[in-house]
Amino acid sequence: MPLADLLGQDLARDRLLKMVAQTRVPQTLLFSGPQGVGKNLAAMMLAQALSCREPENGDACGKCPACIQIQRKLYPDLLLIAAENQQIKINQVAEIQDFISYSPLVGEHRIVIIKDAHKLNLTAANALLKTLEEPAPAVLFILLSHRHHLLLATILSRCLRLQFVSLPQAAVVKILEQQEPVGEDAAVSGDAILAAAAWSGGSMGRAQFFLVEENLAWGREFIGKFSHLPQATILAALDLAEVTAQFAEREMVFFLLRSFLHDALLSAQGIGMQRESEVQISSADWSADVTRFAALGEMRILAVRQRLLALEQAQGINVNIKLAFEAFFTAIISGIAGSNRGF
Ligand SMILES: [Zn+2]
Numbered sequence: 001m002p003l004a005d006l007l008g009q010d011l012a013r014d015r016l017l018k019m020v021a022q023t024r025v026p027q028t029l030l031f032s033g034p035q036g037v038g039k040n041l042a043a044m045m046l047a048q049a050l051s052c053r054e055p056e057n058g059d060a061c062g063k064c065p066a067c068i069q070i071q072r073k074l075y076p077d078l079l080l081i082a083a084e085n086q087q088i089k090i091n092q093v094a095e096i097q098d099f100i101s102y103s104p105l106v107g108e109h110r111i112v113i114i115k116d117a118h119k120l121n122l123t124a125a126n127a128l129l130k131t132l133e134e135p136a137p138a139v140l141f142i143l144l145s146h147r148h149h150l151l152l153a154t155i156l157s158r159c160l161r162l163q164f165v166s167l168p169q170a171a172v173v174k175i176l177e178q179q180e181p182v183g184e185d186a187a188v189s190g191d192a193i194l195a196a197a198a199w200s201g202g203s204m205g206r207a208q209f210f211l212v213e214e215n216l217a218w219g220r221e222f223i224g225k226f227s228h229l230p231q232a233t234i235l236a237a238l239d240l241a242e243v244t245a246q247f248a249e250r251e252m253v254f255f256l257l258r259s260f261l262h263d264a265l266l267s268a269q270g271i272g273m274q275r276e277s278e279v280q281i282s283s284a285d286w287s288a289d290v291t292r293f294a295a296l297g298e299m300r301i302l303a304v305r306q307r308l309l310a311l312e313q314a315q316g317i318n319v320n321i322k323l324a325f326e327a328f329f330t331a332i333i334s335g336i337a338g339s340n341r342g343f
Pocket of ligand 1: 062
């Protein structure tokens with residue numbers, strides 16, 4: 001796919017197009033920004049634009065053998081590195097070093113794409129740094145990361161960083177519409193696409209998740225119940241903790257709670273449902289839930305948010321996530337009752 005078709009990342013797209021047009025692509029690029037917003041796709045598009053046999057206006061044609069091989073991840077001058085068991089290890093950096101020790105086989109560049117570059121362990125990161133310090137002329141490194149601040153400062157300093165942003169809802173809708181249906185009867189309705197985009201918070205990963213009807217129903221029910229907690233019974237809070245702890249997509253739980261409390265805070269501050277950007281969640285039931293919860297008041301919502309942050313940080317360490325959710329949810333009830341424990 002041509003770079004020009006990259007949706008929702010106009011700034012990054014235009015900078016990349018300019019670099020390619022001027023044949024001034026830095027040897028080490030870092031694409032940073034949230035997950036699921038097109039960093040990986042942009043890296044593949046850049047690889048195509050640089051390797052295309054029949055470029056059109058300096059951009060990839062999408063049809064020549066090089067473009068097709070890159071799309072299929074079979075291009076001999078492209079190496080893709082991804083974490084194995086949550087880490088990128090020294091043997092993978094050795095693989096990179098071996099790969100770049102050869103001249104390009106078919107194109108003009110040897111391109112290395114490193115996904116989740118923050119997962120380089122320390123030994124691997126130091127080895128990579130040495131490689132980045134003395135790059136072979138025809139080599140291009142593209143590092144991708146949604147947590148670039150975890151990278152070694154010495155690696156960061158060698159990269160030209162392009163920031164990717166949460167996708168505008170319109171872009172999410174367009175991408176979902178372009179998506180080819182999987183299976184025979186998997187064509188999705190326009191309503192489902194709009195709802196999934198509204199709940200995606202600008203990430204394609206979450207948009208795909210909410211495109212599944214049951215997932216969207218779960219999200220609506222979960223937030224509905226959460227918004228009622230200030231007026232709920234302890235038993236209801238314990239029930240919610242139980243189902244929340246059992247739910248496999250924990251990242252999604254935290255994403256929804258973070259976004260919800262963010263909106264509730266704005267609402268309590270009298271900023272209403274005005275959006276900081278158009279990437280927040282927007283649906284009628286969400287807004288009603290936010291308004292209900294905002295009655296807790298600014299200070300208490302801030303305290304709830306603090307507590308959520310602590311819970312999120314502790315989840316890796318805390319073995320009993322159910323107890324942690326129980327404490328979190330019941331504290332919201334005790335808070336509104338005016339008790340001095342919790343909030
Ligand atoms: Zn091409």
